[in-house]
Structures are given as structure tokens and as C-alpha cells.
Amino acid sequence: QVQLVESGGGLVQPGGSLRLSCAASGGTSNDYSIGWFRQAPGKEREGIACISSHDGATYYAPSVRGRFTLSRDYAKNTASLQMDGLKPEDTAVYYCAAGLPRALSLQSNFYTNWGQGTQVSVSS
Numbered sequence: 001q002v003q004l005v006e007s008g009g010g011l012v013q014p015g016g017s018l019r020l021s022c023a024a025s026g027g028t029s030n031d032y033s034i035g036w037f038r039q040a041p042g043k044e045r046e047g048i049a050c051i052s053s054h055d056g057a058t059y060y061a062p063s064v065r066g067r068f069t070l071s072r073d074y075a076k077n078t079a080s081l082q083m084d085g086l087k088p089e090d091t092a093v094y095y096c097a098a099g100l101p102r103a104l105s106l107q108s109n110f111y112t113n114w115g116q117g118t119q120v121s122v123s124s
Contacts, residue, residue, distance in 0.1 A: 002027040002098040002113045009094060009118030012086055018120060020081040022096035029074040030054055033099045035111055036070065036081050038092035038120075046092075047106025049081060050099070059104045064090075086122045093117040 008020040022034065035050040048061045049070040058070050067085040072078070079096060097111035 004096050004115035006096050006115045006118040009120045011121045013124050016086050017084045022079040024077045029077050033103050034079045035097045037095045040092040050104050053101035088122050091122050094120050
């Protein structure tokens with residue numbers, strides 16, 4: 001059973017940057033893809049980025065494409081989401097999740113294990 005722990009959230013001004021980390025335990029990197037999701041108050045959970053279980057292929061939602069970069073260290077079993085050009089509408093709780101191997105999907109039903117979330121707030 002894969003367990004995930006997110007870190008790196010915080011308060012940042014518009015235009016600023018944050019780097020979120022997701023540390024996985026209880027499995028090996030090649031067994032699952034990794035996705036990042038976020039949920040703002042009163043809104044549905046949104047899939048924003050994912051990375052494959054094997055070759056580092058990534059896919060991004062239009063809302064973050066060109067601003068966010070997802071990477072993965074397969075040896076250390078970690079994933080990092082670099083967020084640049086942050087906007088107030090990026091404010092949300094951010095979650096990482098482990099999903100089906102060799103899949104690139106932003107649909108939450110592809111993911112079986114979830115972290116506890118980390119708060120990102122973008123405000124001046």
C-alpha cells in the first residue's frame with residue numbers, strides 16, 4: 001500500500017513561486033503514476049498535472065500549462081511540482097496521488113492512494 005506525504009505549501013504573493021514535494025513509501029516508483037490535484041473552497045477537485053510510472057512523460061491541465069512543471073525522482077520515490085507565476089486563483093489545497101501504472105490521466109478515478117494535502121495560498 002503506497003503512502004504519500006505532501007510538503008512545501010505556504011503563502012506567496014502573486015507572481016511568486018512554490019515547490020511542492022510528494023514523498024512516497026510502501027511501493028516502488030515504477031508501480032504507479034503520480035498525479036497532482038487541487039481543491040479550492042466551494043469548488044470541485046481539479047486534476048492539474050500527472051507523470052507516468054516509467055518514462056517521465058507528463059500532462060498538464062490548461063489552467064497550469066506553461067507555469068507548473070512536474071518532475072519525478074524514480075530512485076528516491078519522490079515527485080516535485082514547481083509552480084511559477086502563481087495567481088490568486090491557484091489558491092487551494094494541493095494533493096498528490098498514486099495511480100495506475102503507464103497511465104497519464106487527470107481523472108481522479110485513475111488514482112487509488114492520496115496524500116493528506118498541503119495548503120497553497122496566493123495573495124498580496
